Amino acid sequence: MKHAFLLGTVTALALLTGCQSTSAPGQPPKGLSTAQDIAQRYIIVDGHIDVPYRVHNKWVDVTKATEGGDFDYPRAVSGGLNAPFMSIYVPASLDDSDESTQLAHMLIDNVEAITARAPDKFAIAMSPQDVREQFAKGLISLPMGMENGSPIQGDLKNLEIFQQRGIRYITLAHSRANHISDSSYDIRRKWHGLSPFGKELVTAMNNIGVMVDISHVSDDAFYQAIDISKAPVIASHSSLRTFTPGFERNMTDDMLVKLGENGGVVMINFGSGFVTKEARMWSDNRTKQRNALIKEFGADSEEVANFADNYSKENPYPYSTLADVLDHIDHVVGLIGIDHVGIGSDYDGVGDSLPIGLKDVSSYPSLVQGLLDRGYSETDIAKLLGENLLRVWTEVEAYASTH
Numbered sequence: 001m002k003h004a005f006l007l008g009t010v011t012a013l014a015l016l017t018g019c020q021s022t023s024a025p026g027q028p029p030k031g032l033s034t035a036q037d038i039a040q041r042y043i044i045v046d047g048h049i050d051v052p053y054r055v056h057n058k059w060v061d062v063t064k065a066t067e068g069g070d071f072d073y074p075r076a077v078s079g080g081l082n083a084p085f086m087s088i089y090v091p092a093s094l095d096d097s098d099e100s101t102q103l104a105h106m107l108i109d110n111v112e113a114i115t116a117r118a119p120d121k122f123a124i125a126m127s128p129q130d131v132r133e134q135f136a137k138g139l140i141s142l143p144m145g146m147e148n149g150s151p152i153q154g155d156l157k158n159l160e161i162f163q164q165r166g167i168r169y170i171t172l173a174h175s176r177a178n179h180i181s182d183s184s185y186d187i188r189r190k191w192h193g194l195s196p197f198g199k200e201l202v203t204a205m206n207n208i209g210v211m212v213d214i215s216h217v218s219d220d221a222f223y224q225a226i227d228i229s230k231a232p233v234i235a236s237h238s239s240l241r242t243f244t245p246g247f248e249r250n251m252t253d254d255m256l257v258k259l260g261e262n263g264g265v266v267m268i269n270f271g272s273g274f275v276t277k278e279a280r281m282w283s284d285n286r287t288k289q290r291n292a293l294i295k296e297f298g299a300d301s302e303e304v305a306n307f308a309d310n311y312s313k314e315n316p317y318p319y320s321t322l323a324d325v326l327d328h329i330d331h332v333v334g335l336i337g338i339d340h341v342g343i344g345s346d347y348d349g350v351g352d353s354l355p356i357g358l359k360d361v362s363s364y365p366s367l368v369q370g371l372l373d374r375g376y377s378e379t380d381i382a383k384l385l386g387e388n389l390l391r392v393w394t395e396v397e398a399y400a401s402t403h
Helices: 002-017 034-041 051-057 073-079 098-117 128-136 156-165 196-208 219-228 253-262 277-297 307-314 322-336 364-373 378-401
Strands: 045-049 083-089 122-124 140-142 144-147 167-171 211-213 265-268 341-343
Touching (some): 045 341, 098 156, 122 128, 128 140, 144 211, 196 211, 219 253, 265 322, 277 307
């Protein structure tokens, strides 16, 4: 299966780069480095890419090369990306409204439209088996995860509908507390963790085969979800708090240990503000200064309108690097093992904050090279690239099949 896929992707890569795909037995295809070869031969699952909302805001045809954004088909092929989870992102501003559910369905429609426009390039993936079969055919799988459980609207029938449409994980909350869970970004702790419905929802998700995603939720909500869930949970796009002290959106070492005991996977977010304290402090200071200007001059003032540009000119953004992202991976592996870490880049979701060396979906071979340089084996790299998430997804399906 892997070799069948390799022939297809390497041929496509050769067309894009002008390299030849012939090689000596046992050697990477001519023109490909070892890192590129690994990226092409193994399944790469990215837990979170915000393409559906990107094309909803401003339509572009990602089945072809695009000028902007972080994802399109040629760059995905070049990077070896096989299964990017399409984020069905619903802003917290729509919580508790029918518009929330409507938007989720529209974004799923967007993913279906991408696959319908280019069935020779993309396919919806409903299961790990779909991913493996589509990988063998040289197709890029598009599984879907819902970022913000708001569209469930307190009705388990909506959970069933979204599961039938292809949603395979749900991030319980986003930037505000919703009817399911408190948010790490929201100082109001409405539920002190999960709501009564949220606790019911975790069990229902287990029973229907939808992964529980604890990215974005408060610490209390994380621990409650871990206690309730009978299947492994994921953090689809989170990094580590040990590198960003005080940033609750990231996971503490104690949370990682609990996640490991649960059998779950943390998928490292690439955004610089998730990766280093310097980038985090830059963003926090910008927010504080902007809020001070709003208080002094008003939200509609010229001072506030010009603030962002002026701040960036006076304080250049401290981009993180590939090495910083690798430090997060190393920390997880050292603490709970290689079986519990993956990739959750947040491409098309974190704007111009991506690390030097990981600027778009063509960059996964750079990540692989960094892992090789740090002594990771090919087997371990394959786990991190995709097998760990596929294992969790398979276990979640297996639990649901018995309930």
